[in-house]
Amino acid sequence: GAGVSQSPSNKVTEKGKDVELRCDPISGHTALYWYRQSLGQGLEFLIYFQGNSAPDKSGLPSDRFSAERTGGSVSTLTIQRTQQEDSAVYLCASSSGGVSYNEQFFGPGTRLTVL
Amino acid sequence: KNQVEQSPQSLIILEGKNCTLQCNYTVSPFSNLRWYKQDTGRGPVSLTIMTFSENTKSNGRYTATLDADTKQSSLHITASQLSDSASYICVVSARSGGSYIPTFGRGTSLIVHP
Numbered sequence: 001g002a003g004v005s006q007s008p009s010n011k012v013t014e015k016g017k018d019v020e021l022r023c024d025p026i027s028g029h030t031a032l033y034w035y036r037q038s039l040g041q042g043l044e045f046l047i048y049f050q051g052n053s054a055p056d057k058s059g060l061p062s063d064r065f066s067a068e069r070t071g072g073s074v075s076t077l078t079i080q081r082t083q084q085e086d087s088a089v090y091l092c093a094s095s096s097g098g099v100s101y102n103e104q105f106f107g108p109g110t111r112l113t114v115l
Numbered sequence: 116k117n118q119v120e121q122s123p124q125s126l127i128i129l130e131g132k133n134c135t136l137q138c139n140y141t142v143s144p145f146s147n148l149r150w151y152k153q154d155t156g157r158g159p160v161s162l163t164i165m166t167f168s169e170n171t172k173s174n175g176r177y178t179a180t181l182d183a184d185t186k187q188s189s190l191h192i193t194a195s196q197l198s199d200s201a202s203y204i205c206v207v208s209a210r211s212g213g214s215y216i217p218t219f220g221r222g223t224s225l226i227v228h229p
């Protein structure tokens with residue numbers, strides 16, 4: 001596919017369960033971002049991967065959140081012991097480099113609902 | 116703290132009319148400013164990008180302006196179409212060490228009525 005893909009598109013889970021969200025960036029893109037978009041709020045930066053550099057985790061809201069990027073491609077965002085306030089749309093974006101003016105291409109998002 | 120404020124929060128206009136959306140920011144050190152369009156249920160799509168030295172940038176019926184002195188930007192939509200109904204998000208990037216971290220506004224929800 002030509003674009004960023006994310007799976008699942010929707011996830012409903014019970015409070016306290018762990019969830020994994022997947023992002024497949026555009027092939028060849030070295031930069032990958034995770035964002036969270038809560039209802040009525042702007043996008044909130046979570047984590048940024050650039051090539052083989054250590055990720056910028058400054059946006060992760062708590063230690064229940066973690067992300068990996070394997071082989072410089074696919075990324076997984078894991079939320080442990082989910083809470084109701086984790087309910088949001090989680091968006092992934094990739095770009096062709098770490099320079100800020102490179103356009104970020106967004107996936108369709110994963111809508112997470114924690115009951 | 117870096118912040119991006121957008122106004123109005125929502126806007127309803129008739130098809131064919133023009134409109135202007137506003138963005139004020141306090142982001143430092145400034146790197147660039149983008150306007151995104153986000154359709155319902157979709158990820159944002161970039162419309163324009165401006166760096167410090169650019170005052171205006173057009174993309175079809177969309178024209179963005181930037182005043183780096185007052186830290187304000189606007190997005191003007193000309194001859195609106197029904198397909199322009201979406202959320203328009205202003206994003207300002209700052210350099211943080213070796214990273215470029217964007218700060219997103221909450222967006223302006225635009226509804227174009229026939």
